[in-house]
Amino acid sequence: MSILLFTVLTLCVLGVLSAVVLYFVARKFKVEEDPRIDEVEKMLPGANCGGCGFAGCRAMAEALVKRDDISELFCPVGGGDTMKAVATYLGKAAPEKEPRVATVRCGGTCEKRPRTNTFDGARSCAVASSLYVGETACAYGCLGYGDCVTACAFDAIHINPETGIAEVDAEKCTACGACVKACPKGLIELRKKWPKGRAIYVSCMSRDKGAVVMKACKAGCIGCGKCEKVCEFGAITVQNNLAFIDSDKCRLCRKCVNECPTGAIRIIGLAPLPKAPKAAPATPAAAPAAKAEPAAPKANSAAAKNTVAETAEKVESVVNKKEE
């Protein structure tokens, strides 16, 4: 009995002593943290996507509280409302930014961009693009293995099985930029978000010369510069055989859409301008498009049906193992 009593007493004394030591240690080494950081963190969406450029929402909250000027900081997921709420709470000026949306700049669907070979390596865009040009003759187009899909934390980007190209759900997209980083071809761009999903953009990233582009894909930008000439707002520039529409300057006037001979300028959520007044320029524009027709089957026949991967044939390996 006395042993039991002794044990219990010793443990109690030890416990009390440790508690006293811990109390003083905790006081001595206490880390002062601004309580507002916790509050701001609660206001942020908590997706930890990294779209703001910080490691997570906590790091962003810290920066918001500590910096005097928060005009450079922006949470793409929460958007303007969240930033306004945070700024009001902290008594700082709210950063303003127009909402943006990820846009996949490739229009090479299965029918427009014929497959010339089959890839049998790991289903990853990063792997395929490090090995070779891809399943089509275009070195710039969407590979369709979905590295962007894996990277998206909001389920906003998917590969369309019919076209083989990644498509963005503008409703779900928060413009965090994760897919932009994941795409090894650099196809995804964050563009100004118009209401109702409206958009006009060059759905091609090929910097090859026109003739090469037309051989590989019927929907590619050939860098002819017609759109650049017709644009009244100076929003379109052609560099390295590729047109680019600056989404901040574009007013969705749709003039460039009818000019494009290959249909590389894509229009979403808007009706194209009526064809009637465009009848005159439409005829010469059709000429280069017609040229593309005979070129495409050539690309088809030239490419042997190969498959890509660098492993030994497994059939042989099985035979070999049996022999052993």
Next chain:
Amino acid sequence: MKTFPIGGIHPSDNKQWSKSSAIEAMPLPDVVTIPLSQHIGAPAVAKVAKGDKVLTGQLIAEAASFMSANIHSPISGTVTSVDMLPNAQGLRQMMITIKREGDEWVEGIDRSDKLVTECNLDSAEILARIKSAGIVGMGGATFPTHVKLSIPAGKKAEFLIINGVECEPYLTSDYRTMLEYGDRLIVGVRILMKALDVKKAFIGIENNKPDAVAHLRTLAAGIEGLEVVPLKVRYPQGGEKQLIAALTGRQVPPPPGLPIDVGAVVCNASTTVAVYDAVQKNKPLIERVVTVTGKHVAQPKNLLTRMGTSISALVAVAGGLPEGDVKVLNGGPMMGRAMINLDSPVTKGCSGITILDGREAHRNAAAVCIKCAKCVEACPMGLEPFFLSKMSQRKSWDVVEANRITDCIECGSCQYTCPASLPLLDFIRTGKQAVMGIIRARAAAKK
């Protein structure tokens, strides 16, 4: 019998298709395309423009830096373009296209078959000739040979190792070279020994080529310090580090360590023959032996081909592509790269074309890793491929760097042995490229 200490696999060698066909000279091509980057290092700088007339053996592109190599015209004719053209993987590269007119050679090249055994040049002169001939490692790595032979200050070469292993399944170009050009090879070895000032040289040959071993032994008899060593058959014995370990028992330190750090210099057998041609005959590297092989190839062949000849011409000489879906590899099935463009040219590093049919090339669907560690056992570099692959997939570059991903020699043993058919090497290679990029960026930032 000697071999390397860890890892390795035993794929069936499949050399039977082409091993008995003697080297045959390809007819001269009518058009050649010459990529400016046929070697590791900076691409060469074109010295000709459209419309220029060139002669066979004329310098058409000059080494851009020390780590680069000269390129010579393999035929005589007119330059029709210097432009970006798709390579075997469909990626655009700067290439010189030449249309053939006759076959006129530059003066000063000895084209006779007479064997010149005497070499009175000194080490620096030999090196200069090798450099001007644009010789690079012809086993596939295409490392400029003059860089390899320029021993950095403070280091000393002790051994010269001639790599006649050819452990890659299917390929027989080095084997036929050793059998048919053995006398030139032996003179080449003596020239290299003189250039490096070494007393000891090994010729390593896998034991599945006993006739090559016997042939070279007869030729090497009486040459002091030269030893022909048969090696146990095991892939990847032809890897530089594996071969050094097998022959000398020394281990090359991890990158940026080089074979010279353990006193070894390794040269491929075909490269050694090219060294002979360059030094004794003043002939630049404009042709090489290429194996065209495969179970379904009508006439598998070893072809002496001018550089820049299109791969489709070689395939046509061997009887054309088999019916149905095929996979055409530039190289063998382990290390070779699949091609999508058969109009691409033969380059300095192209030792063979392997053609597999759909069934042979089939890859099983990837299952999940069961952590059986077969890949760890197979890795000749002592790495953990399953871990590196997974971490590369997750883009954890710091983790893979710490786990020595840059040591990977991309031999594919892990992927070959994986019972779950995981594409291990696919991811490891991507990871290795990313880490190499990070290391380069770090080094650049330090400067």
